[in-house]
Amino acid sequence: MKNNSFYIFSITIVATLGGLLFGYDTAVISGAEKSVQAFLIDSQGLSTLIHGLTISSALIGCIIGGGISGIFALKIGRRKSLMIAALLFFISALGSGYPEFLFFEKGQATMGLLYMFNFYRVIGGIGVGMASAIVPMYIGEIAPENIRGRLVSINQFAIIFGMLVVYFVNWGIANGNSLEWINEVGWRRMFLSESIPAALFGLLLFFVPETPRYLALKEKDNEALAILEKINGKSRAKEILDDIKKTVEHHSGKLWSYGKLVIIIGILLSVFQQFVGINVALYYAPRIFESMGAAKDASMLQTIVMGLVNVIFTVVAILTVDKWGRKPLLMVGSIGMAVGMFAIAGLAFFEIIGTSTLVFIIVYTASFMMSWGPICWVLISEIFPNKIRGRAVAIAVVAQWTANYFISSTYPAMMEFSGAVTYGFYGLMSLLSFFFVWKLVPETKGKTLEEMETLWKK
Incomplete structure (x- = not known):
């Protein structure tokens, strides 16, 4: 049972990196917001409305990501959906930090560059929306019933911790540097810093299993049973799989x-x-x-x-x-x-x-x-x-x-x-x-x- 507990906890920690990135991506804008305003908004004489829409653009992505999460979770599985979310976090971190990539001259604020920055923030928001739906679902479907509440609650801790981490990262980047440097370089590093936990999340997902509930839904019973045995032990695993199969087979969905x-x-x-x-x-x-x-x-x-x-x-x-x-x-x-x-x-x-x-x-x-x-x-x-x-x-x-x-x-x-x-x-x-x-x-x-x-x- 000790090994089972370690295995379950390890899987949960990997999954909750999605929660940490949820918190990180949501809060990273707090440190960079004034510099983004100076570089992309004020320099072009744009309104406070455009500033507000730019700062909150990731929320539009969150709504989209939440909406498509169900389709992805059902069609390609919970684990692969989280891999896509990790990729979106990574692309958003690099793109938000360097929106000039390929198409624009660095340091030249234009409307095109503003659109590109918003595009990358929306991409990150889609990652947040997908992770916010699929991480609790993934943990809930992996966890034994007696500790499920505790394990899913760790995801909320990860979200809050992600926010706390990025506040310190932003502070560390800005501390001791001039306002000119922060407005030119510092804000970019704040966004780019997210690429590290995003890459780690994507990499570690290769080492965790798909959920047994999803595998049973796709009639991969042997794979589902193998994971249930690792989590719950052999005798209990067969009972759980039988229960899952009944709910899957006797319902239209x-x-x-x-x-x-x-x-x-x-x-x-x-x-x-x-x-x-x-x-x-x-x-x-x-x-x-x-x-x-x-x-x-x-x-x-x-x-x-x-x-x-x-x-x-x-x-x-x-x-x-x-x-x-x-x-x-x-x-x-x-x-x-x-x-x-x-x-x-x-x-x-x-x-x-x-x-x-x-x-x-x-x-x-x-x-x-x-x-x-x-x-x-x-x-x-x-x-x-x-x-x-x-x-x-x-x-x-x-x-x-x-x-x-x-x-x-x-x-x-x-x-x-x-x-x-x-x-x-x-x-x-x-x-x-x-x-x-x-x-x-x-x-x-x-x-x-x-x-x-x-x-x-x-």
């Missing part, structure tokens, strides 16, 4: 054939994960702290404090998800987020600025990181029956990236209208998420993926 509720729950899990406002807290943290009276240096320090809180409470989720279950963690997290956001709304309304604001932002982010952050991905990877999992996960992930784009892009306008109303809205969404989980989301702790079949049968 049409998306709505298990009823609409399972798809609706998957979509709402994704939408609530974004509508509670977490990406506003992550993307705009320094701006939030500055607007509440913190000096620029202090706001960056408070952002680092938040980053450490994120890591610590994601570990809490990893350690408790298979003991306490999915529903209790989500419901506790919803209450914590509602308390945090309603308190921030109240402070904003009375224009009270100080340590209390930081405390409630930490209450909010800690509550999210020990619940909705990782557990949403755990549930999305496991609630869908085998035969519809690839397509159903893709729909849920598209809903998630679309909700992310909507919430992130509306935040500045909402804040202009009213800070209290903005944070009150996120608090209300947190409260609604509690009732949604309580009434509709099933507990999946300790259940095999094959038991999801009976759970959703009409």
Whole structure:
């Protein structure tokens, strides 16, 4: 069993490099954003709208990547789909760092070069969208049921860790160098740095297996059995394969054939994960702290404090998800987020600025990181029956990236209208998420993926 545990953990660590790249690619723009603005936007006298579209262009790719992930996962398999995602990360890193490649003169900003830069960022976004759907699916299909929640939750840790790594990489590149050098060379190195973990991810994927659920779906039973034996031992492997074959053979595989509720729950899990406002807290943290009276240096320090809180409470989720279950963690997290956001709304309304604001932002982010952050991905990877999992996960992930784009892009306008109303809205969404989980989301702790079949049968 010790060897089995090591084997499962090794496979999981390789897969979660996709999560690390998800975090890395999403956050790398934070360090390079002002230099990109100076080089590609301001030098051509372009508007702030073009700047905003350029900085968020990767999110368009995320929606596309999430949408096509189901087709790729079903047609060529989970492992090969992750290899394509790794290649997209690699191409995006090189292209974003050197968008002049082949067609343009280096250092000459033109509209063509701006289009090319956006093209490479969208390519990276497609990689993020594919990885965000397929990594949890891959881990969920490999992992034994008693530790599945823990292993899928490691992916959320990898995403947060990837963000943390790139903040330090960006800082290391910029530290001690002039603004002119950063605007000319530094920002390119920030993007290029992503090529190293992307290449490592692509290389290591050659050494991990395809998931036994996918192999059984494609009638490669001997290969599926060999992997199940390595993971679960010989006697248990045969039982699991028999269960998988039953779910694969006795079902049409049409998306709505298990009823609409399972798809609706998957979509709402994704939408609530974004509508509670977490990406506003992550993307705009320094701006939030500055607007509440913190000096620029202090706001960056408070952002680092938040980053450490994120890591610590994601570990809490990893350690408790298979003991306490999915529903209790989500419901506790919803209450914590509602308390945090309603308190921030109240402070904003009375224009009270100080340590209390930081405390409630930490209450909010800690509550999210020990619940909705990782557990949403755990549930999305496991609630869908085998035969519809690839397509159903893709729909849920598209809903998630679309909700992310909507919430992130509306935040500045909402804040202009009213800070209290903005944070009150996120608090209300947190409260609604509690009732949604309580009434509709099933507990999946300790259940095999094959038991999801009976759970959703009409």
